[in-house]
Amino acid sequence: MNSYGKSSKFLIVVVVIIGVLILASDSTGKRVDDAFSPTGDIANIQIENGSVDFKIVEGDSFYVKGENLEENSYTFTQEGDTLIVKTNKKNFEFHFSLFEEPSRVTITIPSDIQFDTITINNGSGDFIVNTNLPAKQCNITVGSGDVVVEAIKAEEFDCSVGSGDFEVKDITTDNIGASLGSGDITFGYVECDKMSMAIGSGDFIFKSLEARDCDLELGSGDIEGKNMVVMNMTAQTGSGDIYLKGELTGVSEFVCGSGDIELNLDGDVEEYSFEIDGDDIEINGDDFGKNYRSDTVMDKQLHLKSGSGDIDVTIR
Template sequence: MDKSRKLLVIVLVVIGVLILASDSTGKRVDDAFSPSGDITNIQIENGNVDLKIIEGDTFYVKGENLEENSYTFTQEGDTLIIKTDKNGLDFIHIGLFENPATLTLTIPRDLQFDTVTIKNDSGDFNATTGLHAKQFSIIAGSGDVVLEGIKTEVFDSSVGSGDFEVKDLTANDIDASVGSGDAIFGYVECEKMSMEVGSGELTFKSLEAKDCEFVLGSGDIEGKNLQVVNMTAQTGSGDIELKGELTGVSKFTCGSGDIELNLDGDLEEYSLEIEGSDIEVNGEEYDKKYKSDETMDKQLHLKAGSGDIEVTIR
């Protein structure tokens, strides 16, 4: 069989698969659900449906172009439960033959929940209404997520390969991880933060925190307008770049990656403890092992492997 015939066969097979995919997902329907009584908990398990949360006068769930028998809207006591299934070929079906499936959840204004739990797979998730909860938990897969106005005691998030954005977040406790996706945090205020990044990128536009810990693999972390007490950060092969004010005890460790710190204040306000080569503070290189004679309220502990640490204080 010559190349042209092989190409024709491949094209016909692909077209056949697309046609089967377009017919295999069944009937498309619109549906709606109105919970009754008080709702204090929300549970969402979303597959590939584009889902958004908006503010309104009452609770209301509206689904459009959903695959029949692939979703449930239910209420168990004071808990609203929304589930959609993920079909492996549905992205082809939606992309070429149908409008995308969408879900809109309307919630009352100024309502505080006990728990908000979200598991989002490949669909896009958008909640720019301001969600207030005692505990907020989200697991994000390959879909893009945008959150705004989150206020909670405990914020727990896990980001896979999709893009993840939190425009403003206020919490007591933040525990988050980023895989290969990109995470952007706007204004963040918290007491305690623990952040782990794999090969993705993490960006902070503003961070006010106490007891902050960053653990980085091969990705990148960049933060601006920092006001952090007691920071600990370590990197493998990735790079960390931070700008702002650090007080208390700050510990930075790098493997083969680089760390760059641009800090507010004067060098005389800091005591230094240095271990390793290629560490520079305000343009001056120190011995492989160095410790200031006096311990100040602001302390920098710097440890480097094969990577570089560069600190500028001014």
């Protein structure tokens, strides 16, 4: 086939695809606006979002507003003291539009509210929280969409992230439990008693961390953390890399497989005692051999174990 024939065939395919997309955009059904004002006291929020743009903002009272929603695609209800906003689309549906405004749902919450539970399950839509989420229990699940939260203040905070991105700028909580697939998690300032993270191939970044106990389990992704003050830390990596900067004040253990671990710690090397098991482990540029134990056990302890990866510790 000559170049002219190839070009004509390609043009026909493009025209057909564009036609299908236009038909799809024109066959999505009626678009509606909706609103809901709950009555009485609200102690819990349950949100299940599909693919629309979602926001939580601060205001004088509770109010839910839906804009340009596909008819019957979302339900706004109240059950006792629980506000429920959920999608009625249980299965994936292709939707493409060249002409329509995006669909939106906005929840307004009072500034002085304290929730018992907040549950957010986000699918492929973008979810933004422009205010603090105060609750005894806060649970957030992220699918393939992106979620950005201004602040979380909760006794218990759990999150699960698939392939999407999740960012929280400020977290104050007793306990954090988090799991990450192939997406990214970014925490700004974190103050907690205990944090447990299980990470697959995604990346986890924290900009500031104060914690008594921190447990990090990493597969092939990366972890980067700065401005940390942690008493006891346990970190284990498979093929991913870990970089941490800050202060460790108690007993900490680091285990690497084929990935690398780099620690940049505040203080004096004389304040630490070490247990070393494995090759390619250096402390301030010095190699202490495959097996090493400090003669004196200090309050600050580093237990280091390596496979085929490197562990590089700088203390100064």
